[in-house]
Amino acid sequence: MVPPTDSKANDAEQSIGNVQLDVHLRIRRIGYIDATGKVHGALPEFADTQELIRLYRAMVLTRVFDEKAIALQRTGRLGTYASSLGQEATPVGVAAAMRSDDVLLPSFREHGAQLWRGVSTEELLLFWGGDERGNDFKGPREDFPVSVPVASHAPHAVGVALAMRLRGEDRAAVCVFGDGATSKGDFYEAINLAGVWRLPVVFVATNNQWAISVPRSAQTAAETLAQKAIAAGVEGVLVDGNDVVSVRAAVETALAKARAGDGPTLIEAETYRLGDHTTADDASRYRDDAEVSAHWKSEPLSRLRQYLTDQGAWDHDDEEALLADCAAQMEVATEAYLAAGPWSPEAIFTHLYATLPADYRDQLAALKREMIND
Amino acid sequence: MTERSLVEAINLALSRAMTEDESVLVLGEDVGVDGGVFRATAGLIDRFGAERVRDTPISEAVIAGVSVGLAAAGFRPVAEIQFMGFSLTVLDQLVNHASRLRNRTQGRLTCPMVLRAPYGGGIHALEHHSESFEALFTHIPGLRVVIPSSPRRAYGLLLAAIRDPDPVVFFEPKRLYRLAREEVADDGEALPLDQCVTLRNGSDLTVVTWGAMCHDTLMAAKTLEDEGIEAEVIDVATLRPLDFATILTSVEKTGRCLIVHEAVMTGGFGGEIAARLAEHALMSLLAPVKRVTAWDTVVPYPRHESHFIPSPARIAAAAREIMEFA
Known part of the structure; x- marks a missing residue:
């Protein structure tokens, strides 16, 4: 190595030597209502009794939807279904924090968020029943459908947020995915770009501790998923994902920040998947019942019910009435789903392109001949 | 009329499309101040600004994925992948999303995006810079795969691709970028897609x-x-x-x-x-x-x-x- 010949080079030499750089690493963890229904600190402004009951009702509907969907699958009337049992607070809290003209980009366990935003139970059943018409939401027209390939929708959220920003709109995109998604390149590329462009997007990593059979501990050596944001120059927040109040508060804060032009946030919502990965999975092959039982003690519905009961705002009769109401709603939805009109197989071609290219004429004609011969 | 090379015709079509339609924007690696490694986007940032001519990080998958989101949200992104050899990570977005969004949502969300990439050999470049795997993309239903062969066709076909309501991958023969010049009228006339x-x-x-x-x-x-x-x-x-x-x-x-x-x-x-x-x-x-x-x-x-x-x-x-x- 050539020794420095002047003082300027000498300074440069010193600044590139071994120096201690202080990198800021701090994760905020948000938790209001704990597993026993006890409140820590003052509840956020939105959390009056009426609103808490609304959130509770949405979580119960999500769970009843789940039970009904599994029953339909078990009796051969629905396709493979991904249950959200035990993690209802996260999607409901996320959706409750959003405005109706924000855009949701869900993964496949966000039924609670979709229902809150106006996707109908019938549409959800159609989707899980293997019918694309279930994605033609009559309610939130700009919401994305379920993205099946893990994390592949995170870049879409960046694009949607950029579109909002370019149009000068006071809107934001919210992208929800699981813990496994944070191991994928799509996730890193998306938060990195969202950070560079300071876009109005909120990423929610629903950490339910299991990616099918792979536990959180085998997914990453990082202490939290939230801290993965820091390397992208993005704020990372940890939240009790089983407390709907905490989730909503965290997402509201992140959305306010996004709308103010202060960029994206990654929120890790800590929850637990009480059910199997899907109806095609048997979690007892890879996880202990004892672990699952322990996590039942911190599931999201009972804590809020306990809190509301303690406040004198909820009782046994309310609960019975709510369950009957949700069951009735599901019966109506199920009937509508099962009665959904037959659909010509030609529809396979209808929305492939805006106009079916001439090259497809022979194949469409062949399908039509098959249908006549059937 | 002015004689132009193929890459100049690409630039002209981009310029024309961005002038005609405010929803058209360009994104990719080095497409801004540098004007693209082949200068296909030269000068666009000066004319249309950094909001519509966007340099991205070196993240091909997210370039494609962001384009899907932009397109579904009402824009017409024209994304550049620097070389076809680096486009393999965008296949996931093209196969699983861009080509399917219209059908998946029964026409509710669509994906009018163009993904441009130079392809082919003949410029004595490093490995991965001379690939011709267009067949990988022709296997994807819902997608259009367009390859021009002259300056005039590059201009007309790129305009058509940008105006098309569905996703198009547009592979440019980089060996022809500057090989020959011909008169290209900036008349805004697109050439028909889906035609030999x-x-x-x-x-x-x-x-x-x-x-x-x-x-x-x-x-x-x-x-x-x-x-x-x-x-x-x-x-x-x-x-x-x-x-x-x-x-x-x-x-x-x-x-x-x-x-x-x-x-x-x-x-x-x-x-x-x-x-x-x-x-x-x-x-x-x-x-x-x-x-x-x-x-x-x-x-x-x-x-x-x-x-x-x-x-x-x-x-x-x-x-x-x-x-x-x-």
Whole structure:
């Protein structure tokens, strides 16, 4: 190595030597209502009794939807279904924090968020029943459908947020995915770009501790998923994902920040998947019942019910009435789903392109001949 | 009118599209101040600003994914991938989302995006910079695959691609970027997608090709003409969806077909054309359909490149073999 010949080079030499750089690493963890229904600190402004009951009702509907969907699958009337049992607070809290003209980009366990935003139970059943018409939401027209390939929708959220920003709109995109998604390149590329462009997007990593059979501990050596944001120059927040109040508060804060032009946030919502990965999975092959039982003690519905009961705002009769109401709603939805009109197989071609290219004429004609011969 | 190179025609079409339609924007690596490594986006940032001409991090997958989101949210993104060799990570977005969003949502969300990338060899570049795997993209329903072969077609087809309501991948023959100039009118006229272009009429055999190989094929056709063989040369232009009718009509006339592509033979798009001829033209064929392609090897480093890419001589030799058969 050539020794420095002047003082300027000498300074440069010193600044590139071994120096201690202080990198800021701090994760905020948000938790209001704990597993026993006890409140820590003052509840956020939105959390009056009426609103808490609304959130509770949405979580119960999500769970009843789940039970009904599994029953339909078990009796051969629905396709493979991904249950959200035990993690209802996260999607409901996320959706409750959003405005109706924000855009949701869900993964496949966000039924609670979709229902809150106006996707109908019938549409959800159609989707899980293997019918694309279930994605033609009559309610939130700009919401994305379920993205099946893990994390592949995170870049879409960046694009949607950029579109909002370019149009000068006071809107934001919210992208929800699981813990496994944070191991994928799509996730890193998306938060990195969202950070560079300071876009109005909120990423929610629903950490339910299991990616099918792979536990959180085998997914990453990082202490939290939230801290993965820091390397992208993005704020990372940890939240009790089983407390709907905490989730909503965290997402509201992140959305306010996004709308103010202060960029994206990654929120890790800590929850637990009480059910199997899907109806095609048997979690007892890879996880202990004892672990699952322990996590039942911190599931999201009972804590809020306990809190509301303690406040004198909820009782046994309310609960019975709510369950009957949700069951009735599901019966109506199920009937509508099962009665959904037959659909010509030609529809396979209808929305492939805006106009079916001439090259497809022979194949469409062949399908039509098959249908006549059937 | 002004004579322009192919890459200048690309620039002109981008400029035209951005002027006509505020929802058109350009994004990719080095597309801003640098104007793209081949200068395809030169000057656009000055005319349209950094909001509409966006430099991205080196993240090809997110370039494609962001384009899907932008397109679904009402914009018409034109994304540049610097070289086809670096486009493999965008396949996930194209296969799983861009090409399916319309059908998945029954027309509620659509994906009018264009993904441009230079392809092919002949510029003595590093490894991964000379690839021709367009066939990977022709296997994706819901997508359009367009490859221009001249400055005028580059201008007209790119305008058409940008205006198309569905996703288009647009592969540019980088060897032709500056090889020849022709008059290109900035008239805003798009050329039709999903249509072959007959570059040369002939009655003895049909040669089907696309992209940079059009250039070499026309050279071979000139040689053949001197020998009394009249080749009809068809530029496929849009590989998917394929305008097979034009190819079939020509082969029914000539009775002979040679397919030329720069990509390797096995699984190449020439196989699709040959298979369709086997299905539909058997009784018209006087000789077996033949293919001239790159060898079924990896793309060699530049020192052996000229032995890998089909040459006019190799094309002419194959045509003579067909003529000798019958």
